[in-house]
Amino acid sequence: GENVEQHPSTLSVQEGDSAVIKCTYSDSASNYFPWYKQELGKRPQLIIDIRSNVGEKKDQRIAVTLNKTAKHFSLHITETQPEDSAVYFCAASELSGVNKFYFGSGTKLNVKP
Amino acid sequence: NAGVTQTPKFRVLKTGQSMTLLCAQDMNHEYMYWYRQDPGMGLRLIHYSVGEGTTAKGEVPDGYNVSRLKKQNFLLGLESAAPSQTSVYFCASSYFPSGRDREQYFGPGTRLTVT
Numbered sequence: 648g649e650n651v652e653q654h655p656s657t658l659s660v661q662e663g664d665s666a667v668i669k670c671t672y673s674d675s676a677s678n679y680f681p682w683y684k685q686e687l688g689k690r691p692q693l694i695i696d697i698r699s700n701v702g703e704k705k706d707q708r709i710a711v712t713l714n715k716t717a718k719h720f721s722l723h724i725t726e727t728q729p730e731d732s733a734v735y736f737c738a739a740s741e742l743s744g745v746n747k748f749y750f751g752s753g754t755k756l757n758v759k760p
Numbered sequence: 761n762a763g764v765t766q767t768p769k770f771r772v773l774k775t776g777q778s779m780t781l782l783c784a785q786d787m788n789h790e791y792m793y794w795y796r797q798d799p800g801m802g803l804r805l806i807h808y809s810v811g812e813g814t815t816a817k818g819e820v821p822d823g824y825n826v827s828r829l830k831k832q833n834f835l836l837g838l839e840s841a842a843p844s845q846t847s848v849y850f851c852a853s854s855y856f857p858s859g860r861d862r863e864q865y866f867g868p869g870t871r872l873t874v875t
Contacts, residue, residue, distance in 0.1 A: 648819070653802075656800070679862055681862070681863065681864075689868075690850065690866040690867060690868050690869060691803070691850070691866050692866070693863045693864075696862070696863070736802055736803065740862065742862065745791065745808065745810050745816075746791050746854050746862060746864070747793075747805060747808065747818070748793075748803075748805070748864060749805075750802040750803040750804070751802055752800055752801055752802040753800070753802050
Protein backbone atom coordinates (compact mmCIF):
# COMPACT_ATOMS: atom_id res chain seq x y z
CA GLY A 648 0.00 0.00 0.00
CA GLU A 649 0.87 3.68 -0.15
CA ASN A 650 3.27 5.16 2.42
CA VAL A 651 3.39 8.92 2.94
CA GLU A 652 6.17 10.51 4.96
CA GLN A 653 5.99 14.12 6.12
CA HIS A 654 8.71 16.45 7.44
CA PRO A 655 9.30 18.28 9.65
CA SER A 656 7.07 17.21 12.53
CA THR A 657 7.27 20.69 14.05
CA LEU A 658 8.12 24.03 12.48
CA SER A 659 8.46 27.37 14.16
CA VAL A 660 8.74 30.58 12.11
CA GLN A 661 8.55 34.29 12.72
CA GLU A 662 5.49 36.13 11.47
CA GLY A 663 6.10 37.24 7.89
CA ASP A 664 8.57 34.46 7.12
CA SER A 665 7.89 31.58 4.75
CA ALA A 666 7.19 27.99 5.80
CA VAL A 667 7.78 24.84 3.76
CA ILE A 668 6.46 21.37 4.58
CA LYS A 669 7.59 18.36 2.55
CA CYS A 670 6.02 14.99 1.84
CA THR A 671 7.13 11.91 -0.06
CA TYR A 672 4.97 9.05 -1.31
CA SER A 673 5.78 5.52 -2.45
CA ASP A 674 3.04 4.46 -4.87
CA SER A 675 3.50 5.75 -8.42
CA ALA A 676 -0.24 5.21 -9.02
CA SER A 677 -1.07 8.11 -6.65
CA ASN A 678 -2.12 11.16 -8.63
CA TYR A 679 -4.08 13.37 -6.24
CA PHE A 680 -2.41 15.20 -3.33
CA PRO A 681 -4.52 17.24 -0.90
CA TRP A 682 -3.31 19.31 2.02
CA TYR A 683 -5.41 19.70 5.15
CA LYS A 684 -5.15 22.22 7.98
CA GLN A 685 -6.33 21.28 11.46
CA GLU A 686 -6.65 23.93 14.13
CA LEU A 687 -6.55 22.85 17.77
CA GLY A 688 -9.66 20.87 18.67
CA LYS A 689 -11.17 21.28 15.20
CA ARG A 690 -11.76 19.07 12.19
CA PRO A 691 -9.25 18.84 9.30
CA GLN A 692 -10.14 21.16 6.42
CA LEU A 693 -8.83 21.15 2.87
CA ILE A 694 -6.67 24.16 2.03
CA ILE A 695 -5.24 23.21 -1.36
CA ASP A 696 -4.83 20.18 -3.58
CA ILE A 697 -2.91 19.25 -6.71
CA ARG A 698 -3.32 16.62 -9.38
CA SER A 699 -0.41 14.92 -11.07
CA ASN A 700 -0.99 16.61 -14.43
CA VAL A 701 0.34 19.92 -13.03
CA GLY A 702 3.58 20.76 -11.26
CA GLU A 703 2.46 23.73 -9.18
CA LYS A 704 -0.71 25.33 -7.91
CA LYS A 705 -1.14 28.60 -6.03
CA ASP A 706 -3.91 30.11 -3.97
CA GLN A 707 -3.01 33.50 -2.52
CA ARG A 708 -0.30 32.88 0.13
CA ILE A 709 -0.21 29.11 -0.23
CA ALA A 710 1.24 27.00 -3.01
CA VAL A 711 1.89 23.34 -3.59
CA THR A 712 4.58 21.87 -5.84
CA LEU A 713 4.75 18.30 -7.11
CA ASN A 714 7.70 16.32 -8.47
CA LYS A 715 6.29 13.07 -9.86
CA THR A 716 9.68 11.66 -10.80
CA ALA A 717 11.03 12.03 -7.28
CA LYS A 718 7.63 11.26 -5.71
CA HIS A 719 7.56 14.27 -3.47
CA PHE A 720 5.35 17.29 -2.99
CA SER A 721 5.59 20.36 -0.81
CA LEU A 722 3.40 23.02 0.76
CA HIS A 723 4.68 26.59 0.75
CA ILE A 724 3.15 29.31 2.90
CA THR A 725 4.44 32.84 2.35
CA GLU A 726 4.06 35.89 4.61
CA THR A 727 2.98 33.69 7.51
CA GLN A 728 0.50 35.05 10.04
CA PRO A 729 -0.34 33.87 13.58
CA GLU A 730 -3.61 32.42 12.28
CA ASP A 731 -1.58 30.03 10.12
CA SER A 732 -0.56 28.23 13.34
CA ALA A 733 -2.08 24.74 13.12
CA VAL A 734 -1.25 21.16 12.23
CA TYR A 735 -0.92 20.51 8.50
CA PHE A 736 -1.40 17.09 6.91
CA CYS A 737 -0.47 15.97 3.44
CA ALA A 738 -2.16 13.01 1.78
CA ALA A 739 -1.91 10.92 -1.36
CA SER A 740 -4.72 9.24 -3.26
CA GLU A 741 -5.54 7.63 -6.58
CA LEU A 742 -8.23 9.47 -8.55
CA SER A 743 -9.54 6.36 -10.26
CA GLY A 744 -9.77 4.34 -7.04
CA VAL A 745 -12.11 4.48 -4.07
CA ASN A 746 -10.78 7.89 -2.98
CA LYS A 747 -8.81 6.48 -0.04
CA PHE A 748 -6.45 9.03 1.43
CA TYR A 749 -3.10 8.03 2.89
CA PHE A 750 -2.09 10.76 5.31
CA GLY A 751 1.31 11.91 6.48
CA SER A 752 1.97 12.16 10.20
CA GLY A 753 1.42 15.93 10.33
CA THR A 754 3.45 19.10 10.86
CA LYS A 755 2.73 21.43 13.75
CA LEU A 756 3.38 24.96 12.52
CA ASN A 757 3.86 27.70 15.07
CA VAL A 758 3.97 31.28 13.79
CA LYS A 759 5.43 33.61 16.38
CA PRO A 760 4.15 37.20 16.40
CA ASN B 761 -26.65 22.04 5.29
CA ALA B 762 -25.15 20.55 8.43
CA GLY B 763 -22.42 18.79 6.43
CA VAL B 764 -20.90 15.88 8.35
CA THR B 765 -21.97 15.41 11.96
CA GLN B 766 -20.83 12.93 14.61
CA THR B 767 -22.45 11.65 17.78
CA PRO B 768 -21.31 11.71 20.57
CA LYS B 769 -18.62 14.38 20.91
CA PHE B 770 -17.00 12.80 23.98
CA ARG B 771 -17.23 9.40 25.63
CA VAL B 772 -15.47 7.55 28.43
CA LEU B 773 -15.68 3.76 28.42
CA LYS B 774 -14.38 1.07 30.71
CA THR B 775 -12.35 -1.78 29.26
CA GLY B 776 -14.67 -4.39 27.79
CA GLN B 777 -17.64 -2.09 27.27
CA SER B 778 -19.18 -1.58 23.85
CA MET B 779 -20.39 1.49 22.04
CA THR B 780 -21.43 2.80 18.64
CA LEU B 781 -20.33 6.06 17.04
CA LEU B 782 -22.73 7.61 14.56
CA CYS B 783 -21.75 9.62 11.51
CA ALA B 784 -24.33 11.41 9.37
CA GLN B 785 -23.93 13.46 6.19
CA ASP B 786 -26.49 15.47 4.25
CA MET B 787 -24.41 16.07 1.11
CA ASN B 788 -25.61 12.94 -0.72
CA HIS B 789 -22.04 11.63 -0.77
CA GLU B 790 -21.44 8.09 -1.94
CA TYR B 791 -18.26 7.40 0.01
CA MET B 792 -17.80 7.51 3.78
CA TYR B 793 -14.78 6.81 5.98
CA TRP B 794 -13.80 6.33 9.61
CA TYR B 795 -10.35 7.47 10.79
CA ARG B 796 -8.60 7.50 14.11
CA GLN B 797 -6.14 10.22 15.02
CA ASP B 798 -3.35 9.60 17.50
CA PRO B 799 -0.53 12.01 18.41
CA GLY B 800 2.30 11.89 15.88
CA MET B 801 0.54 9.35 13.66
CA GLY B 802 -1.71 11.41 11.48
CA LEU B 803 -5.07 10.05 10.40
CA ARG B 804 -5.34 6.31 9.89
CA LEU B 805 -8.21 4.73 7.99
CA ILE B 806 -10.22 2.18 9.98
CA HIS B 807 -13.02 1.22 7.60
CA TYR B 808 -14.73 2.80 4.64
CA SER B 809 -17.83 2.43 2.49
CA VAL B 810 -18.33 3.09 -1.21
CA GLY B 811 -22.11 2.98 -1.04
CA GLU B 812 -25.16 1.95 0.91
CA GLY B 813 -24.86 -1.63 2.12
CA THR B 814 -21.11 -1.87 1.43
CA THR B 815 -18.12 -1.73 3.78
CA ALA B 816 -14.41 -2.46 3.48
CA LYS B 817 -11.35 -2.62 5.75
CA GLY B 818 -8.83 0.16 5.94
CA GLU B 819 -5.35 0.23 7.47
CA VAL B 820 -6.30 -0.45 11.12
CA PRO B 821 -9.62 -2.38 11.20
CA ASP B 822 -9.00 -4.76 14.12
CA GLY B 823 -11.37 -4.31 17.05
CA TYR B 824 -13.91 -2.28 15.04
CA ASN B 825 -16.99 -3.06 12.98
CA VAL B 826 -19.03 -0.81 10.72
CA SER B 827 -22.39 -0.71 9.01
CA ARG B 828 -23.95 1.48 6.34
CA LEU B 829 -27.63 0.63 6.19
CA LYS B 830 -28.58 4.08 4.87
CA LYS B 831 -26.59 6.23 2.44
CA GLN B 832 -26.42 9.15 4.84
CA ASN B 833 -25.26 7.20 7.92
CA PHE B 834 -22.08 5.29 8.74
CA LEU B 835 -21.79 3.59 12.13
CA LEU B 836 -18.57 2.55 13.86
CA GLY B 837 -18.83 -0.07 16.59
CA LEU B 838 -16.46 -1.16 19.31
CA GLU B 839 -17.60 -4.53 20.67
CA SER B 840 -15.12 -4.79 23.56
CA ALA B 841 -13.22 -1.56 24.13
CA ALA B 842 -9.51 -1.62 24.98
CA PRO B 843 -7.25 1.19 26.27
CA SER B 844 -5.42 1.09 22.90
CA GLN B 845 -8.62 2.40 21.32
CA THR B 846 -8.34 5.67 23.20
CA SER B 847 -8.21 8.17 20.37
CA VAL B 848 -10.02 10.90 18.48
CA TYR B 849 -12.28 9.43 15.80
CA PHE B 850 -13.15 11.33 12.65
CA CYS B 851 -15.74 10.50 10.06
CA ALA B 852 -15.44 11.83 6.51
CA SER B 853 -17.43 11.68 3.31
CA SER B 854 -16.77 12.36 -0.36
CA TYR B 855 -18.61 12.28 -3.68
CA PHE B 856 -17.81 9.89 -6.49
CA PRO B 857 -17.71 8.98 -9.35
CA SER B 858 -19.00 11.58 -11.80
CA GLY B 859 -17.93 14.77 -10.06
CA ARG B 860 -14.45 16.29 -10.14
CA ASP B 861 -14.52 17.06 -6.44
CA ARG B 862 -12.30 14.61 -4.58
CA GLU B 863 -12.25 16.45 -1.27
CA GLN B 864 -13.07 14.47 1.84
CA TYR B 865 -15.26 16.46 4.21
CA PHE B 866 -14.65 15.74 7.87
CA GLY B 867 -16.95 15.65 10.87
CA PRO B 868 -16.09 17.42 14.16
CA GLY B 869 -14.63 14.31 15.79
CA THR B 870 -15.39 12.11 18.79
CA ARG B 871 -12.91 11.97 21.66
CA LEU B 872 -12.99 8.48 23.18
CA THR B 873 -11.19 7.49 26.34
CA VAL B 874 -11.03 3.85 27.44
CA THR B 875 -9.97 3.30 31.04
